[in-house]
Amino acid sequence: MKDILCAPFVEEMKEITANMYRLGWDERNGGNISWMLDEAQVGEYLDLSRVVRTIPTGFEAKPLIGKIFIVTGTGKYFRNIPKYPERDLGIIRIAEDGVTAELLWGFSDGGKFTSELPAHLMSHMTRLSVDPANRVVMHCHPTYLLAMNFVHPLEEKALTHTLWEMCTECMVVFPDGVGVLPWMVCGTNEIGIATAEKMKEFRLVVWGMHGLYGVGKDIDEAFGLIETVEKAAQVYMLSYNRPRINTIRDDELVEIAKAFGLEYRRDFLNL
Ligand code: 13P
Numbered sequence: 001m002k003d004i005l006c007a008p009f010v011e012e013m014k015e016i017t018a019n020m021y022r023l024g025w026d027e028r029n030g031g032n033i034s035w036m037l038d039e040a041q042v043g044e045y046l047d048l049s050r051v052v053r054t055i056p057t058g059f060e061a062k063p064l065i066g067k068i069f070i071v072t073g074t075g076k077y078f079r080n081i082p083k084y085p086e087r088d089l090g091i092i093r094i095a096e097d098g099v100t101a102e103l104l105w106g107f108s109d110g111g112k113f114t115s116e117l118p119a120h121l122m123s124h125m126t127r128l129s130v131d132p133a134n135r136v137v138m139h140c141h142p143t144y145l146l147a148m149n150f151v152h153p154l155e156e157k158a159l160t161h162t163l164w165e166m167c168t169e170c171m172v173v174f175p176d177g178v179g180v181l182p183w184m185v186c187g188t189n190e191i192g193i194a195t196a197e198k199m200k201e202f203r204l205v206v207w208g209m210h211g212l213y214g215v216g217k218d219i220d221e222a223f224g225l226i227e228t229v230e231k232a233a234q235v236y237m238l239s240y241n242r243p244r245i246n247t248i249r250d251d252e253l254v255e256i257a258k259a260f261g262l263e264y265r266r267d268f269l270n271l
């Protein structure tokens with residue numbers, strides 16, 4: 001059996017959480033990540049027949065039975081994950097009943113998975129039905145996007161349009177736009193259901209005045225979506241209260257979409 005602490009998926013989680021912390025997106029225990037792993041790959045590092053303990057999830061995830069995820073722990077600081085991966089991360093498998101998580105490794109202090117597991121697993125289910133290659137769900141609290149939430153309408157068309165205008169690359173990176181949920185209580189099945197519903201259409205979902213969800217086939221893709229939104233939000237916050245003398249026009253956004261052969265949300269433009 002190889003050393004789990006040297007597994008590429010543990011290394012990657014250590015690296016990305018450190019990065020997200022340094023970017024200021026994950027203060028204290030803010031943010032959480034879940035990443036669906038390949039069973040054969042995990043089997044090189046762990047005896048898959050050995051369940052450390054079982055933890056009820058509080059909701060049903062039948063389509064994910066037998067699937068294995070590496071997830072961040074609830075209350076754990078991203079800042080500490082590189083130092084204490086075995087305590088602050090866990091590898092879970094959804095049990096045969098669909099409502100229990102089998103802990104295969106981690107959460108060594110008796111801890112458990114993120115309180116946002118409903119939003120994560122429900123989003124995995126939805127995204128897998130739209131895109132079978134999806135593997136990662138990432139949540140964080142990016143500073144400029146959060147600031148923007150307080151001064152810009154929390155509406156999908158308006159918010160996406162503003163973000164597209166802020167950097168030429170935005171249309172290329174998220175032509176499908178950004179979904180928006182109003183402020184809701186976090187950590188509940190209700191916000192999980194609402195997030196997963198938005199994930200039918202969007203790979204990015206804003207939780208009003210809370211943070212952002214991004215998904216993708218790997219960590220890079222989910223992270224790349226989030227950092228592009230955050231960059232656009234930063235440009236917006238640095239410029240929105242000054243006279244705007246230049247802008248990327250809607251017909252130019254269409255030109256980008258055409259040049260890159262993109263399927264984009266035409267109804268989010270004002271043409
Ligand atoms: P957890 O510590 O349970 O992951 O919660 C952090 C968070 O960002 C809540 O939305």
Ligand code: ZN
Nearest residue numbers: 030031140211
């Ligand atoms: Zn959060």
